Amino acid sequence: MTDAWNELAEKAEAAKSRRIEDLFADPERAARFSASALGLHFDYSKTALDEDAMAALIELAEAADLAGARKAMFSGEKINTTEDRAVLHTALRNLDGGPILVDGKDVMPEVRETHDRMAQFAEDVRAGRIKGQGGAITDVVNIGIGGSDLGPVMAVQALAPYHDGPRCHFISNVDGADATDTLKGLDPARTLVIVASKTFTTIETMTNAQTVRRWMAQAVAEPAAQFAALSTAEDLTAAFGIAPERVFGFEDWVGGRYSVWGPIGLSLMIAIGAERFDDFLAGGAEMDAHFREAPLAANLPVLLALTGIWHNQGLGYATRAVLPYEQRLLRLPAYLQQLEMESNGKRVTKGGEVLERASGPIVWGEPGTNGQHAFYQLLHQGTQIVPCEFMVGIEGHEPELRDHHILLQANCLAQSEAMMRGRGIEAARAIAADLGFSGAELERQAAQRVFEGNRPSVTLIYPRLSPRVLGQIVALYEHRVFVEGVILGINSFDQWGVELGKELAKALEPVLRGDSDGAGKDGSTLALAKVLRGS
Numbered sequence: 234m235t236d237a238w239n240e241l242a243e244k245a246e247a248a249k250s251r252r253i254e255d256l257f258a259d260p261e262r263a264a265r266f267s268a269s270a271l272g273l274h275f276d277y278s279k280t281a282l283d284e285d286a287m288a289a290l291i292e293l294a295e296a297a298d299l300a301g302a303r304k305a306m307f308s309g310e311k312i313n314t315t316e317d318r319a320v321l322h323t324a325l326r327n328l329d330g331g332p333i334l335v336d337g338k339d340v341m342p343e344v345r346e347t348h349d350r351m352a353q354f355a356e357d358v359r360a361g362r363i364k365g366q367g368g369a370i371t372d373v374v375n376i377g378i379g380g381s382d383l384g385p386v387m388a389v390q391a392l393a394p395y396h397d398g399p400r401c402h403f404i405s406n407v408d409g410a411d412a413t414d415t416l417k418g419l420d421p422a423r424t425l426v427i428v429a430s431k432t433f434t435t436i437e438t439m440t441n442a443q444t445v446r447r448w449m450a451q452a453v454a455e456p457a458a459q460f461a462a463l464s465t466a467e468d469l470t471a472a473f474g475i476a477p478e479r480v481f482g483f484e485d486w487v488g489g490r491y492s493v494w495g496p497i498g499l500s501l502m503i504a505i506g507a508e509r510f511d512d513f514l515a516g517g518a519e520m521d522a523h524f525r526e527a528p529l530a531a532n533l534p535v536l537l538a539l540t541g542i543w544h545n546q547g548l549g550y551a552t553r554a555v556l557p558y559e560q561r562l563l564r565l566p567a568y569l570q571q572l573e574m575e576s577n578g579k580r581v582t583k584g585g586e587v588l589e590r591a592s593g594p595i596v597w598g599e600p601g602t603n604g605q606h607a608f609y610q611l612l613h614q615g616t617q618i619v620p621c622e623f624m625v626g627i628e629g630h631e632p633e634l635r636d637h638h639i640l641l642q643a644n645c646l647a648q649s650e651a652m653m654r655g656r657g658i659e660a661a662r663a664i665a666a667d668l669g670f671s672g673a674e675l676e677r678q679a680a681q682r683v684f685e686g687n688r689p690s691v692t693l694i695y696p697r698l699s700p701r702v703l704g705q706i707v708a709l710y711e712h713r714v715f716v717e718g719v720i721l722g723i724n725s726f727d728q729w730g731v732e733l734g735k736e737l738a739k740a741l742e743p744v745l746r747g748d749s750d751g752a753g754k755d756g757s758t759l760a761l762a763k764v765l766r767g768s
């Protein structure tokens with residue numbers, strides 16, 4: 234691996250003196266630095282990558298035995314080594330596929346059985362065969378956090394044009410404002426509550442679940458009868474009082490941030506129906522097949538990962554902006570934050586050695602065009618370089634508003650063009666002169682209008698954002714994170730970094746209630762607690 238990393242460092246050093254725009258002297262560059270599959274088109278030509286750098290990146294992937302790691306994941310090996318678990322979210326979308334063995338047992342019959350039970354339940358709710366105590370279900374409230382919230386919330390919003398079921402709402406934050414504002418206006422007697430928690434112990438979710446049950450109890454005789462649960466912990470769902478036929482279980486080989494494909498996706502299934510949910514799964518399965526079969530140099534998740542490695546570990550750019558030009562992908566950046574940062578934000582390798590390089594970028598973003606009127610100023614002229622990932626659909630869902638869509642696409646392309654080309658001092662001077670400035674003032678005004686350019690971006694183009702296309706995109710990003718993790722040598726499937734804060738919060742509760750003096754706590758924490766207690 235060291236040789237491959239050294240090789241990459243050399244290529245990155247060489248690239249620093251290169252202007253991306255100049256690489257387009259090669260008329261074939263856009264074709265050679267892009268790839269298409271399954272109707273998706275990924276363009277990475279507006280980066281400083283050249284053939285040599287690409288070869289070094291592919292070599293890095295090969296040196297990390299990406300092909301072997303991929304095979305291990307898909308075949309149910311326990312690649313989550315700290316928790317001794319297989320990683321098989323791909324099994325949840327393998328409905329038409331063959332057996333997958335974990336500890337010698339085929340997991341597919343149970344996956345299919347749970348999927349079919351979910352589908353029956355979802356369709357019964359949608360058709361009014363499963364009712365609330367005041368009539369047909371009009372609203373569904375999903376209570377969950379992290380992976381038990383972000384996947385469904387992102388997908389439900391992304392697929393709004395396909396909703397024909399009850400309205401879906403989401404409560405995640407332990408801030409009582411979330412439950413209060415979400416429940417306002419809902420009829421408890423016609424609301425289905427889904428408690429989504431892999432562990433069924435997460436404090437935020439359990440606190441919200443108790444609160445919502447009390448809200449429900451004020452209006453109906455049997456509040457628990459209007460609850461369902463999605464969890465691996467069936468003993469705890471029973472203790473909460475949820476009937477077994479309303480519990481949809483899954484195994485520990487589904488990581489929270491990879492769980493939208495199974496029971497955690499129930500709210501999505503109720504919103505869009507079982508058939509369309511299956512299209513979403515089919516899209517994910519198509520991406521799985523592509524990831525397994527396409528050669529590395531034409532493999533979309535691999536290419537996305539390699540451009541990520543190039544920008545973060547190679548060139549040292551600390552953050553990455555995800556910029557979907559699709560308002561319905563409003564929550565995709567938050568979803569990807571968890572997917573990428575909880576998976577790869579690690580300090581040591583699988584073997585426990587401290588990482589020698591950055592473990593992954595800070596991922597952030599907002600839909601365009603809104604972001605253009607907010608933070609793009611820094612992307613264009615700020616002193617830090619932020620590689621951008623643009624996303625845009627060939628078509629929207631509003632054919633009657635085609636003008637809007639063309640404007641959206643034009644803005645998306647204009648931004649990546651502006652980032653790459655910038656605007657030199659001569660052009661800036663001409664603008665200042667046109668505005669009537671001269672002499673020293675002209676120079677001062679012109680300097681403000683210079684864009685250095687040479688800022689890298691990649692662009693993903695997709696057909697209309699249908700359930701199938703969304704499935705492809707989500708699986709694309711999952712595998713991208715996997716590839717990056719393999720190259721870095723880390724375990725992308727545990728999340729020990731979230732534990733310490735949870736433990737400390739538990740210990741601080743009595744301090745904030747005034748039941749403990751917080752002996753052993755630092756001075757700042759005690760002083761802040763005192764201010765919060767108002768004493």
Ligand SMILES: O=P(O)(O)OC[C@H]1O[C@](O)(CO)[C@@H](O)[C@@H]1O
Pocket residue numbers: 378379380381429430431432433434435438489490575728731
């Ligand atoms: O589904 P659960 O067990 O409630 O966990 C919710 C989230 O909390 C985390 O464990 C992190 O705290 C995430 O990995 C997970 O998605």
